[in-house]
Amino acid sequence: PPPLSEMKEKNPWHTPATIIITVIFVIAIVALVTVAVLQNKPLPPKYKYGIVLDAGSSHTALYIYEWPAEKDNNTGRVEQTHSCKVKGPGISSYASSPLKAGESLKVCLQEAEQWVPNKRHQETPLYLGATAGMRLLNMENSLASDQVFQAVAATLQKSPFSFQGARILSGQEEGAYGWVTVNYLDDRLTQVCGLETTGALDLGGASTQISFVSSSYDGSESPSNSVSFRLYGNNYNLYTHSFLCYGKDQVLRLALAHLSQSGQSTVEDPCFHPNFTESKNYSVLYDSPCVSDRKPHGAPVAFTHKGTGNFSLCQQVLKNVFNFSHCPYSQCSFNGVFQPDLQGTFGAFSAYYFVMNFLNLTDTAIPLETVKEKLATYCSTPWPQITQQHKDVKLKYLAEYCFSGTYILTLLTEGYNFNSDSYSNIRFIKKIKGSDAGWTLGYMLNLTNMIPAEAPDTPPLPYAGYVSIVTIIALVLVIIFALCLYRFWPRCPKQPQII
Known part of the structure; x- marks a missing residue:
């Protein structure tokens, strides 16, 4: 029989090339498994935040909203995470002492600092919208109204958040944003065309709003009551009216x-x-x-x-x-x-x-x-x-x-x-899916462009189709690899029989 050293040399498993290929193959498999595990490892969710102050006629309330940061492009669901009712009356009640209007907001702003992570403070938009109480004060004494807003703005600008302004909402805006909130939370504003929306009835201390979509109303009669939206690729022609003095x-x-x-x-x-x-x-x-x-x-x-x-x-x-x-x-x-x-x-x-x-x-x-x-x-x-x-x-x-x-x-x-x-x-209704019904969420969604006018883009292939194609390609590559091995792998010579 041939010596043992000669048999080792003729065995293809003992050639340096084969050993190198095998080592590379094992490393590649380990790397593939490692990447797959790391890729699919659940990551802690990241969120973005927005804050809206509802300055009503009888009181002021602060609402904090959050949504997934990785889905900032109009697809992440916005949810209310916290609310804080400001102690005392509405800011319109501070006409004779406007500085107290700003002071009254500080406790809730400090609460908001605890609820929003520190690293998100500077990028978190902060809005204040005033409704019928300030509308009435502005009609009665515009100077006092301006002074109240100056005091409120001064307090909000000192907060760590990104203050975006304080202003009086028109009655039409209040009604329309309330309608957006109710339908957004109810999943009525979707890419499904023809889904019937929900009307919104809002009653405050100084005004009341009614907003709904009616198939008999195209906006031609009384155009001042018409608001048109294009949301998720669908058109909505909304009837809305606010009655001041009927809160x-x-x-x-x-x-x-x-x-x-x-x-x-x-x-x-x-x-x-x-x-x-x-x-x-x-x-x-x-x-x-x-x-x-x-x-x-x-x-x-x-x-x-x-x-x-x-x-x-x-x-x-x-x-x-x-x-x-x-x-x-x-x-x-x-x-x-x-x-x-x-x-x-x-x-x-x-x-x-x-x-x-x-x-x-x-x-x-x-x-x-x-x-x-x-x-x-x-x-x-x-x-x-x-x-x-x-x-x-x-x-x-x-x-x-x-x-x-x-x-x-x-x-x-x-x-x-x-x-x-x-x-x-x-x-x-008080809340829908944990969020308060009211105009504040609709207001923030509009100002942050969180609801797109057109339906968001979708991938060219559905997920199942994508997986199928990748699997087929992988199988083809494996077969080709196997054929190459079969064609070029050195064959062992027939062993002589030992008698």
């Missing part, structure tokens, strides 16, 4: 102004519970642009506000704050304002929700007539009994729930023309 706090003034026109010392009010009494100042009641021109001459300094608790009579009083006598269009809501036919479902938020939730009337299964009956029973309940049942509620808010509930029903049915059938299409 619940200002309507209370309008109703009391109607009842106190003769300047009497006692005003009996069916919108407040029996046995409710409170002394009110005439000057304070009429200290608003919504009612200032109605103050009776020769009235005493104060009057006694006395409740009688009658739902039907309260509705009659509230109907007097609407004007149904004049309509220059084919159809109107009230005060000569055009409104197309109601269509689809509606989300009612802000004061709509808080009032109806307190009254346990948010269930859409409750018929309209039953809602009226329950409210009538509640309003007729004596005031001492109400205070005993709700000891944890502030008396100021508690006293107004009968009025507010009756106003909401009157506004929806008499004002906006909801009937016993369409009333069931209203959902009273």
Whole structure:
């Protein structure tokens, strides 16, 4: 037999080239596995943030939003992560001491610093939008309004965030952004064409908004109520209107102004519970642009506000704050304002929700007539009994729930023309998927261009197709590699038999 050394030399597994190829092959396999593991290792998510301050007529609230940083190109879902209610009244209440308006925001801004990571502070946009309270102050005293904004801006500029400005939103903007928020959170603004949107009903302290898409409205009649959007490749023609002075706090003034026109010392009010009494100042009641021109001459300094608790009579009083006598269009809501036919479902938020939730009337299964009956029973309940049942509620808010509930029903049915059938299409909502319903999210989405006008680009191949093609190519390469090995790999000679 040949010597052992000769056999080793003839064995192809012992040639230097083969050993080198084998080592390279093993290294390549190890590298491939390592890259695959590292590539598919879950990474900690990175987020971007945005902050919006809602400066309403009765209070200010701060909202923090976040979205995936790697999906900044209009595809990452924006979610609310935190909210902070500013202590004290709305910034419009600081007209006589504007510096306090800025001071009031500091606690919530400090909270925001804790919620937004330090490394994201400087790139986080900060917005402040003021609504009807500041609209009224601007009408009444534009200088005071400017001073309040200067004080607020000075405080916000000192924050570590990227302050983008503070301004008054128009009523149309407030209504439109509220509609965007509700439909964005409800996944109604998608690339699917023809998906029916949800209408938005917003009720604040000084104004109320209604916004919805109606197939019967193309914007030609009353163009001032038309807002057009192109979102995710779909066109939306939105009807929206904001009624200044028709938020619940200002309507209370309008109703009391109607009842106190003769300047009497006692005003009996069916919108407040029996046995409710409170002394009110005439000057304070009429200290608003919504009612200032109605103050009776020769009235005493104060009057006694006395409740009688009658739902039907309260509705009659509230109907007097609407004007149904004049309509220059084919159809109107009230005060000569055009409104197309109601269509689809509606989300009612802000004061709509808080009032109806307190009254346990948010269930859409409750018929309209039953809602009226329950409210009538509640309003007729004596005031001492109400205070005993709700000891944890502030008396100021508690006293107004009968009025507010009756106003909401009157506004929806008499004002906006909801009937016993369409009333069931209203959902009273506070939050949608963890985010507060309101205009703030829609406002930020618009200013940061988070919703594209056109549908985002998609890869040329679907994921499954891409994987299939890569797999086929890999198999072809393996087969070619195997053929090469078979063709060029040195064959072992036939071993001689040892006898």
